[in-house]
Amino acid sequence: MDQTGSFPVKLYVYDLSRGMARQLSPVMLGKQLDGIWHTAIVVHGKEYFFVGEGIVNCAPGGTPLGEPGSIVDLGATEVPEEIFMEYLTSLASSTYRGDKYNLFEHNCNSFSNEVAQFLTGKKIPSYITDLPSEVLSTPFGQALRPLLDSVIINPGGNNITGQR
Known part of the structure; x- marks a missing residue:
């Protein structure tokens, strides 16, 4: 495989609520949320993401979540x-251990x-990274925090370090 040149980098964005956040957030939180976002980076022919087991990968769109709701082109x-x-191996053994x-x-x-x-020098969209603080800024978010802190999202994939 040729290892020189430029490789496209995509952000796959999934709504874990499958539309429910958009419908229920005004009532439950008092503010509109468009989704509960799970994201992954797609580069070099694989989708990479961080879950409770650590950094994992799969074929692009290959999680049980199905196809992403949107794909953001992050450049190359x-x-x-x-x-x-x-x-990734360095991250998996330090900052992004399960x-x-x-x-x-x-x-x-x-x-x-x-x-x-x-990879690109660019951040992912702020509507994704700002979501936790938006939820926690509400009384309902604060009330649910102890429960939500114990939640681990795991849409499947292969652990990149080979460890479980």
């Missing part, structure tokens, strides 16, 4: 796959944002 990277995998997962502060969107910046 010149980081070859080998260097990218070394970077036990570091937290639904509000350290989740798939934190990972996508960090990896997007590493």
